[in-house]
Amino acid sequence: MKKFRLYYLIAPSVYALVSYLSLVKQNFQSPINISWIQPDKAVHTAMYFTLAIASVIELSKLGKLKSPKSVILWAFIVPILFGGLVEILQKYVPGRSCDILDFTANSIGVILAYVTYRVLLIRLSWISPDRSPSRGRDRESR
DSSP: OOOOOGGGGHHHHHHHHHHHHHHSOOOOOOSOOOTTOOHHHHHHHHHHHHHHHHHHHHHHHTTOOOSHHHIIIIIIIHHHHHHHHHHHHHTTSTTOOOOHHHHHHHHHHHHHHHHHHHHHHHHTTTTSGGGOHHHHHHHHHO
16 A cells, blocks of 8 residues: 655645635736736636646656556646636636636646646656666667
8 A cells, every 4th residue: 555645635735726716706906907918817827837737746656647648638638627617617606707718828828737748758758767768779779
């Protein structure tokens, strides 16, 4: 049996925080009052970037990311679907509204997390002995 680790709570905590921040009545007014700048979209992007990265970290620590398909499904598609669900639920929260631009910003955050994950996986693959470029060449030459 695996020992309980604190990192098992990373993704659920981030999901709970994002849910709370998204579903409570909002009383915040942005100090920036320029019509073409919407700082809340940057907040949405940052929240869902963090959500996707937290999912990747936790799932990799649990050993659940054994195939690229499972990474894409559990660490990236689920947060996008979660963002859509939260936007739909906001329609029923007083003072909140369902906004396709918020959903788009959420999805952009998840996509940026996926790109970051892929870049780091490629850049840091030389650290792992199983994925080192020299070992790959040795196997191919045999």
